Amino acid sequence: MDKYDLLKRINLLEYHQSLLLKLLSNPKLDFYRLIIEKGITEEEVKGFLRTCDELSMKVLDQKAEGFVYFYPLFSEFLVSLPVNLQVEEVIPACITQHIFESLMLEFEKYI
Numbered sequence: 001m002d003k004y005d006l007l008k009r010i011n012l013l014e015y016h017q018s019l020l021l022k023l024l025s026n027p028k029l030d031f032y033r034l035i036i037e038k039g040i041t042e043e044e045v046k047g048f049l050r051t052c053d054e055l056s057m058k059v060l061d062q063k064a065e066g067f068v069y070f071y072p073l074f075s076e077f078l079v080s081l082p083v084n085l086q087v088e089e090v091i092p093a094c095i096t097q098h099i100f101e102s103l104m105l106e107f108e109k110y111i
Contacts, residue, residue: 015042030093038084051080052100059103074110087111 019032035045055073062070078087088111094104 012039012041029097031090031097031099034085034089034093038082040082040084044082048080048082048085049099051077052094052103056100056103059106070106071110074107077107 016036019029019036023029023032023036034040055077058073059070062073081087081090087107091104091108091111095101095108
């Protein structure tokens with residue numbers, strides 16, 4: 001194992017440790033628990049959250065235009081998920097933790 005791999009692992013452990021500390025004070029943070037269990041990196045989480053932010057804005061725009069079906073956006077969401085995460089786990093975890101709750105409630109209809 002070279003220095004770069006070791007540094008990546010240390011960064012992952014530090015990130016997961018910070019999430020564990022948050023879980024200690026609030027055990028209902030299901031999304032954080034999922035991130036730790038699946039070994040998701042901070043960069044992957046940031047990318048996921050950025051995508052959710054963009055999709056939330058698209059849903060709002062489409063609702064304003066009268067759209068009621070958002071399956072194309074759900075498909076975009078599926079493609080953006082980190083490899084280790086399953087949509088059936090992510091959506092309920094985000095709803096429980098109130099992360100992009102309105103978006104996840106829309107997407108929940110498609111699982």
